[in-house]
Amino acid sequence: MRRLLADRDVRLVVGGQTVSxxxxxxxxxxxxxxxxxxxxSVALAGLTFFFLTLPAVFAPLAGLLVDRVPRRPLLVIGNLVSGVLVLLLLLVRGAGDVWLIWLVMTGYGCSAVLLGAGASALLPDVVPAAQLGPVNALIRSLREALRVVAPAFGTALFAMAGGGAVAVVDAVTFLVAAGALGLLRIVESPRETEEHPHLLRSIAAGFRHLAGIEVLRRTTTALGLILLVVGFLESAGFALIVDGLHRPAAFVGVTQLAQGVGAIIGGVTAVRVLPRTGESALAALGGIGIGAGCAVWALPPSPVSVFGGAALIGAGLPWLAIGAETLVQLRTPGPLLGRAFGAVEVATSVPQTVSIATGAALLTVVPYGWVILVVAVVCAATGLWLLIGRAGPSAEPA
Incomplete structure (x- = not known):
C-alpha cells in the first residue's frame, strides 16, 4: 500500500474522494x-433522506453520460456544480424554506449518483488492474473512518454556526475534489462509439452486461438480496436499543460508533484478504459477516452483544462493497463501466429503500428479535450461496 500511495495520481484520487x-x-x-x-416534525425530517435517495432510479442515465463523455472533465464539472448547489442552503431562513433544503438534497442525490459512477469508472484508468482491490479498500476504509467523525462535526458546527456554515464547508470539499481531479495526469480509456445508437438499448447495456456474465449476475443478485433485508435494521436497531437494552434512542449513536470501528477494520483487512480469496468470495464473506453480526444481535441483549454485533455488521459491509465494486471494474470493458455501475446502483438502492419501509412496517406486528433473525438468516444464506459459486482473484478486465 505504501508503494501504491507513492504514485501521485493515486494520492490525488484517494485524497480528493476522501475530502469530498x-x-x-x-x-x-x-x-x-x-x-x-x-x-x-420528525416525519418531515425523515422525508429529507427520501429526496436524497430518490435520484438513484436515474442511475442508468447517469451511467450512460459517464460512458459517452470524457470522465475526468465530467467529474470536475460535476463537483464544481455540486459545490454551487449546496450554497443555495445559505438562502434558508425559516420553515417556509424547507422546500429549498429538499431541492438541494434532490440535486445532491443526482450528484452522488453521477459522481459515484464516474469515479468508479475512472479508477481503472488511474490504477493498475492488480491494485484496484487495495485502492478500493483504502478509499472505503477512509470513508468509513470519516462516517464516525464527520456527522458529529457537522452537527456540532450546525449547533454553533447554523446550516449555512456546514454548506460552505461542503462546498469547499467539492472544490478540493475538483482540483484533485484536474491535476491528474492520465490517459482515459476510449469512449463507446455507436454510429446510430438506440437510446433505450444503450441505457440497458449495463443491465445486459451484468446479466450476461455469471459471476457478475450472481454477485449483483446477492447484493440485492442482502440489501433487501439489511434495511430492516434501520428500525430494528432502534428497537434493540430501546426495548432490548432499555436505553434512550440517542444511545444508538454509540452503536453506530461500534459499527464504524468495525467498518474501518473491515476496510483495512480487505487489503490482505482480497488477494487470497478473490473479489466474489470477499463479497460473499462480507454477507456472511453481516449475518453473523445480526445473529449476535438476536441473542439476549447486553452491551457486549449489541456492540459486538454492530462491529461485525460494520466489518462485513465494506467486504461486501469492496468485493462487488472491484469485480465489476475488472470484469467490465472500459466503455461500459459507467452503465454497469448505474445498473448496480439501481439493483442495490431500490431493494434497500424498499427494505427500510418494510422493516418499519414489520416491527408493528413482529417482535424486533425475529426481524433481526430473518436478516441474519438471509444474509448468511446468500453469502454462502455466493461463496459456493465464487470466482478466483481477477487480474485483467473483460
Missing amino acids: AFGDAALWLVAAVWVQRLTD
Missing part, C-alpha cells in the same frame, strides 16, 4: 436535523 466524502457525511445528517428544527 467528509463533506457529504457532514451535510446529510445536518439537512435532516435542520428540517426537524424548522418544522418540529
Whole structure:
C-alpha cells in the first residue's frame, strides 16, 4: 500500500474522494436535523433522506453520460456544480424554506449518483488492474473512518454556526475534489462509439452486461438480496436499543460508533484478504459477516452483544462493497463501466429503500428479535450461496 500511495495520481484520487466524502457525511445528517428544527416534525425530517435517495432510479442515465463523455472533465464539472448547489442552503431562513433544503438534497442525490459512477469508472484508468482491490479498500476504509467523525462535526458546527456554515464547508470539499481531479495526469480509456445508437438499448447495456456474465449476475443478485433485508435494521436497531437494552434512542449513536470501528477494520483487512480469496468470495464473506453480526444481535441483549454485533455488521459491509465494486471494474470493458455501475446502483438502492419501509412496517406486528433473525438468516444464506459459486482473484478486465 505504501508503494501504491507513492504514485501521485493515486494520492490525488484517494485524497480528493476522501475530502469530498467528509463533506457529504457532514451535510446529510445536518439537512435532516435542520428540517426537524424548522418544522418540529420528525416525519418531515425523515422525508429529507427520501429526496436524497430518490435520484438513484436515474442511475442508468447517469451511467450512460459517464460512458459517452470524457470522465475526468465530467467529474470536475460535476463537483464544481455540486459545490454551487449546496450554497443555495445559505438562502434558508425559516420553515417556509424547507422546500429549498429538499431541492438541494434532490440535486445532491443526482450528484452522488453521477459522481459515484464516474469515479468508479475512472479508477481503472488511474490504477493498475492488480491494485484496484487495495485502492478500493483504502478509499472505503477512509470513508468509513470519516462516517464516525464527520456527522458529529457537522452537527456540532450546525449547533454553533447554523446550516449555512456546514454548506460552505461542503462546498469547499467539492472544490478540493475538483482540483484533485484536474491535476491528474492520465490517459482515459476510449469512449463507446455507436454510429446510430438506440437510446433505450444503450441505457440497458449495463443491465445486459451484468446479466450476461455469471459471476457478475450472481454477485449483483446477492447484493440485492442482502440489501433487501439489511434495511430492516434501520428500525430494528432502534428497537434493540430501546426495548432490548432499555436505553434512550440517542444511545444508538454509540452503536453506530461500534459499527464504524468495525467498518474501518473491515476496510483495512480487505487489503490482505482480497488477494487470497478473490473479489466474489470477499463479497460473499462480507454477507456472511453481516449475518453473523445480526445473529449476535438476536441473542439476549447486553452491551457486549449489541456492540459486538454492530462491529461485525460494520466489518462485513465494506467486504461486501469492496468485493462487488472491484469485480465489476475488472470484469467490465472500459466503455461500459459507467452503465454497469448505474445498473448496480439501481439493483442495490431500490431493494434497500424498499427494505427500510418494510422493516418499519414489520416491527408493528413482529417482535424486533425475529426481524433481526430473518436478516441474519438471509444474509448468511446468500453469502454462502455466493461463496459456493465464487470466482478466483481477477487480474485483467473483460
